[in-house]
Amino acid sequence: MPKAQHAKPKATAQQTAKSQPKKKSPSEDKKQHKDSKQKPAPVVNEHEKKKQTFIVRTIWTLVMIVGMFSIISAGPLWTIAFVILLQIMVFKECIAITSKGAQNEDLQHSSYLNWYFLATTLFYLEGRSLIKYTFAFLLGSSYTPSLALKLLIHHKFICYCLYVLGFVGFVALLRTNSLKAQFTQLCITHMLLIFVISQGYCIVNNIMHGMFWFLFPAGLVITNDIFAYLCGITFGKTQLISISPKKTVEGFVGAWVCTTIMSILLTYIISNSYYFICPVNGNLSVNCLSGITCDPNPVFIEQIFTLPVDLAKLLGRDYIYLKPIYLHSMVLATFASLFAPFGGFFASGLKRAVKVKDFGDTIPGHGGVADRMDCQFLMGSFSYLYYEAFISTDQFNVGNLLQTIVINLSVEEILVLVTSLLNYLYKMGAIDEDVHNKIIELLI
Template sequence: MDRNFLQRVLSGFIYAVILIACVHPIGAETLNNILPLTIKQHYLFYGLMSFFFLAGAWECMRIMKFGGGYEKWIVFPLAIFIFYLFSKRFFYHDFFFNFRLTEILALSLILIAVVTLFRSTNELYYDSGKLIFTVIYTALPFGFALGLPRYSAYENTFSLEVFFLFILIWSSDTFAYLTGKFFGKHKMAPKVSPKKTWEGFAGGVILTIILAFFIEKYNPGLRGNWMVVGFLVSVFAPFGDLVESQLKRSFGVKDSGNIIPGHGGILDRLDSFIICAPVVYLYFILEKLI
């Protein structure tokens, strides 16, 4: 058997185990049974999102190849400060009780950054543009991800929104791939991602919504309507992949990194999540207001 295949399977398995342990209560339960410690699930989740954010920001900087100006030195201080503001809201449960107009502004910045990537790439060849894009593309999505689950530090409970979000993203990718493999004829974006087809996209949407129906049926305590979440994920997960593909293509890079052997970098694995997390968070905001 191909050694690279075994490496890919092993590293993918380890990645999945770590991720699930940090976004599902089974993680803290298992560690508390093994170690003489009391570990809260929300600390594992926060640690995972913090690592994803920092590693993603580092990879984004490498992809965009900053010059010798001052901008590359303030990327991390600025991004960490913004993520810190989200962190305060996370630990004080402020996500669930207060809606702020600054959230809409931050979500709008993500949209503007994506449009700039596809329509005005020249702006990103300046270090100032690279600075702004890196901060928006990494600090904001993982910051909003902190607002997806509900938890109680006193009752040691942690809800499963992020866990099922990852399940839907992985399933959407698989459904779209299989549908496209057997029925795909019309390319979605041949210059950016030549393997994606409209038939695969349609199959991913339909099958992901069906899966989301059963997720909600057997997990009625989740926030929002998960058929809506399934639709949003099936639409925006492929778009997230296209965004990262366009970023790498613009700067002549094949992989964002090699932190996960055989799978690439953090941005390669989380390109869909980076777009889906703020989109689903926006849906939760609107659903609460309605």
């Protein structure tokens, strides 16, 4: 008996129509062809891309330079406020890219502690600078209450207590399942306080020494960065450091030469204004229109330099007149060119570690604020230490003396000191006998 054959069901007309590709009408085919002509595939032109990046970067560089000069012209108080703002913004950007672990662990209190430690450190360091240079003004002002003076006297102790309070808060908020993330965040926070806030403290002191010591180092870093970029895209072939592939030896060396030459021009321009070379003597409210005058530091005064024998024969003279600041400026230019860029390399390593391109997008063409300040902090701390070691001639001032007296002497001892000073002024002829006797009577 033959096996029954299973007949396959015939496909319906509807199924057949679905399986077959739908034929396009001539009008639809023509329309699709027209759309393909109107929307060609985007072609990436590296030359145009670099050109556009260069234009944006140049424009915002000029904007930053003009903005910085405007703030500097407003006076040291606004400049200090600007530096403090920059420190806060850099701290914010660095914390944002390095605290992903804490965010994943939902440790919101760690963010609050970061800002608490920042505020405490700023209050200690920047407050210390302001007290050092304005104590005499605050002590003599009739608007300064006695409570404020007591707080100024015990500033260090108050700051220590505030820090200990934050430390206790950190330990109290430790969670067993998130210890690694919390301690990692604490270490990152303190590293940023050392690299950003501590070096920012040096920059604030540079402002107090005179605007020159803030503007000139900052100008050297900006100059070096511009010429490193220009020399790099023009002559760059040899990679300088693996952590920053775009940095080249040609750009590095070319920027050094150009920055050293430009340092002489910058020194000539800036050092001829009293507003830039005069230190801040307790009055932070001055500006570029205040007509400041002072006895300039000897480095800003022409001095006679004896030339080496061979060089004297070549030039036909035994000595030259030169301001020592020009020699110091070349030292600062060398540091700005050969050492300060490693602050940028350090920042590049940090960005690679956390896998981000920039610290932020605050400045078009430049990334975040931290991307522009990475070299400035290192340059600022070097300028501060260089000034203290080789430039400063005034290690003791009225503010320091008054602060020492008020903190270390009792009221009775201060009265004895005042009486002794009055006797000295009377004997030197600075005050007459009647004034001397009246003041003594009032004190007694």
